[in-house]
Amino acid sequence: MPAAPKQALRQDQGSKAASIPTVLVLGGSGAIGSAVCLRFAQNGWNVGVHYHVNYDSAADVLQKVEQLGREGRTFQADTSDSRQTHVLFDQVQTVWPELDALVWSVGTTVDRLTVRITPSEWERMLHTNLTGLFLCLQRGLRLFSERRGGAVTVMSSLSSARGGAGQAAYAACKAGALGLVKSAAQEFGEANVRVNAIFPGWQQSPLAGDAFPHPDQLHAHVLGRTPSLEDVTDFIYRLTTTRDISGQVYNMDSRIW
Numbered sequence: 001m002p003a004a005p006k007q008a009l010r011q012d013q014g015s016k017a018a019s020i021p022t023v024l025v026l027g028g029s030g031a032i033g034s035a036v037c038l039r040f041a042q043n044g045w046n047v048g049v050h051y052h053v054n055y056d057s058a059a060d061v062l063q064k065v066e067q068l069g070r071e072g073r074t075f076q077a078d079t080s081d082s083r084q085t086h087v088l089f090d091q092v093q094t095v096w097p098e099l100d101a102l103v104w105s106v107g108t109t110v111d112r113l114t115v116r117i118t119p120s121e122w123e124r125m126l127h128t129n130l131t132g133l134f135l136c137l138q139r140g141l142r143l144f145s146e147r148r149g150g151a152v153t154v155m156s157s158l159s160s161a162r163g164g165a166g167q168a169a170y171a172a173c174k175a176g177a178l179g180l181v182k183s184a185a186q187e188f189g190e191a192n193v194r195v196n197a198i199f200p201g202w203q204q205s206p207l208a209g210d211a212f213p214h215p216d217q218l219h220a221h222v223l224g225r226t227p228s229l230e231d232v233t234d235f236i237y238r239l240t241t242t243r244d245i246s247g248q249v250y251n252m253d254s255r256i257w
Helices: 031-042 055-067 083-096 119-146 168-191 227-239
Strands: 021-024 044-051 072-076 101-104 149-155 193-198 249-251
Touching: 021 031, 021 119, 031 044, 031 055, 031 101, 031 227, 044 055, 044 083, 055 072, 072 083, 083 119, 101 119, 101 227, 119 149, 119 168, 119 193, 149 168, 149 227, 168 193, 168 249, 193 227
Parallel strands: 021 044, 021 101, 044 072, 101 149, 149 193, 193 249
Antiparallel strands: none
16 A cells, blocks of 8 residues: 555645545544544544543543644544434534544444343444444445545454354444445445445454453464554554545454455
């Protein structure tokens, strides 16, 4: 993938006037999401930091974005709720009428064998990991289609392709996310809207929790290590700002699938 520019500037169709680009990071208060926020800010972007319940983390990310000299805002919403998602995007557009990119880094998991997952756990996983993505894609794709350009980058998981013991609900949601990504890419390609997904691999976070592998459990990784957060966020930035890639899924660690 070609090197991304130090500062990617928006250039509207039919106009030579460039302005500062803006990204909304959904799940921007999380481990990966917060690092993504800072990566975009370092490259001159304004950053919307979305959170659901973790205001303190979102506020900390916002402070770091502003220390980098960029404009930032925090936005609260339960993205699995259609009303709250609608309000979220209205608030974002009030601050930044033109949005250039969305990064989806919202997620939750529960480790249960298929026969032990309760209906309430299944519904929570489905609403958070898949319905929320669907609702945000609906709004984001409309915005990007209207302005004839934009990018969506979705955090998925290798479990979407491989499954895993105790990962049935999570894997099903992530597989559904890939279906959304590939379908949206085909539906909106003519509007110059790019939609891609990545598997960020194991990262130290509350989502990984105690399941994070010990160094002697990395035999499935051909490099014998998990991907660094720095490499993952660098790739997310490059993918989001590369103009001619859409409908693709990238595996960010060295497990073969």
